[in-house]
Amino acid sequence: MSAQQMSSEATAKRNLKMQPDYNRSSRNQASSLQRFKPFIDAAVAAHTSDLTESRGPFVIADFGCSTGLNSSDAVSHLIREVRAKYASSQSCSSVLVVLNDMPHNQWSVLFDFLNGDQRSFLKQLPGVFAVTSGISFYKQVLPPSSLQIGISNICLHWCSQLPTKLSNHGFSLFGTEKEQEAFRKQAAKDWGSFLQARSKELVKGGVIVANFLSSQDKAASIFDEIYKSVEALRSRGVIESEELVNFNCPICFRSVEDVSEPSQYERLGLELLRAEALPQSRSTYYEDFLQHGDLDRFVSEYVNSCRVTCESTFSDALNAARSEADKAAVCAELWVEHRARVARQPRLFEFTWRTVGVVLRKL
Numbered sequence: 001m002s003a004q005q006m007s008s009e010a011t012a013k014r015n016l017k018m019q020p021d022y023n024r025s026s027r028n029q030a031s032s033l034q035r036f037k038p039f040i041d042a043a044v045a046a047h048t049s050d051l052t053e054s055r056g057p058f059v060i061a062d063f064g065c066s067t068g069l070n071s072s073d074a075v076s077h078l079i080r081e082v083r084a085k086y087a088s089s090q091s092c093s094s095v096l097v098v099l100n101d102m103p104h105n106q107w108s109v110l111f112d113f114l115n116g117d118q119r120s121f122l123k124q125l126p127g128v129f130a131v132t133s134g135i136s137f138y139k140q141v142l143p144p145s146s147l148q149i150g151i152s153n154i155c156l157h158w159c160s161q162l163p164t165k166l167s168n169h170g171f172s173l174f175g176t177e178k179e180q181e182a183f184r185k186q187a188a189k190d191w192g193s194f195l196q197a198r199s200k201e202l203v204k205g206g207v208i209v210a211n212f213l214s215s216q217d218k219a220a221s222i223f224d225e226i227y228k229s230v231e232a233l234r235s236r237g238v239i240e241s242e243e244l245v246n247f248n249c250p251i252c253f254r255s256v257e258d259v260s261e262p263s264q265y266e267r268l269g270l271e272l273l274r275a276e277a278l279p280q281s282r283s284t285y286y287e288d289f290l291q292h293g294d295l296d297r298f299v300s301e302y303v304n305s306c307r308v309t310c311e312s313t314f315s316d317a318l319n320a321a322r323s324e325a326d327k328a329a330v331c332a333e334l335w336v337e338h339r340a341r342v343a344r345q346p347r348l349f350e351f352t353w354r355t356v357g358v359v360l361r362k363l
Contacts, residue, residue: 047205052091056096058082059098059142060096060098060151061097061098061133061201063194067109068117068120071153079128082149095127095128097130097131099130102135103135139197140201150206152209154212156194157187157213157252157254158250159187159250159252161250163250164183165245170247170249173220191254204363207359207361207362209360210360211358213356214356225348228341231244246317247317250313260272269362272358273359273360273361275357283353303339307335
């Protein structure tokens with residue numbers, strides 16, 4: 001691996017860190033989860049592992065748990081469905097949940113949520129235990145043949161590394177065709193790595209269910225608006241041209257077609273059971289705005305949702321010679337700029353978006 005590749009991989013890993021208030025500012029992801037639950041139900045129905053030979057806990061893993069709120073909703077639903085299916089046996093009386101995310105995840109926020117919030121699956125369900133794993137989900141996380149059901153919700157659009165520098169934008173959706181192709185190849189490679197790792201971890205008859213952002217969504221304009229706010233800082237002299245060029249977000253969206261070819265699963269001993277687009281989602285923040293009519297509230301809630309996702313990427317793009325206090329001040333200035341942009345034309349942020357759901361089983 002070249003020094004440039006190592007730097008791109010390290011930057012991408014840092015960029016996977018969400019901000020501490022992600023739980024409060026990820027309502028769009030939460031709304032998508034409601035549409036994803038039928039896929040979770042389908043995964044449980046497809047689970048065929050022989051539990052009569054299992055003496056340990058029923059092992060579930062959430063790949064990309066972040067700070068816990070949306071993860072806990074999905075995991076709680078999954079555990080209830082599993083226990084309903086196997087109600088006649090004691091095989092699921094003890095459930096072990098492995099919460100996986102990157103080393104730079106806000107783990108203390110997750111722990112506070114798990115132990116202190118009544119929405120936590122640890123508070124809601126008896127006989128459930130949790131451990132954490134701070135390693136990329138593109139690598140093997142669990143021992144071979146130990147995982148019964150794995151889940152990943154709105155995480156797999158993050159690439160393991162930045163495949164190429166974007167020449168005229170911070171998001172690959174607006175890159176050149178060559179740059180977009182590099183991102184698509186990286187996303188395909190990462191999906192293969194994810195599958196290979198899960199294939200090793202799953203027991204025979206175990207299942208994986210994943211939900212990720214679709215390349216067919218209609219939300220591209222919101223990323224362009226974020227980049228325009230970064231450009232405005234450069235125009236005002238708040239950041240340098242080099243810092244603007246360094247602002248590259250390592251994300252790539254996939255289509256249903258990207259994950260529908262059975263051969264990519266068969267060679268790993270996996271069976272594709274379902275791959276389809278979920279029903280279209282609308283921006284939760286804008287839908288709420290239409291009801292309450294409070295522009296300041298809408299701007300604050302919407303921009304915070306952008307900040308918790310993109311701020312670490314922007315901060316990493318800033319000159320390394322800047323002090324941490326200076327970086328924090330520049331980051332704050334970005335969101336002041338973006339708030340003004342959203343307030344001027346709130347209708348621009350009435351967007352729809354789609355995700356793709358996949359269910360796989362280990363043969």
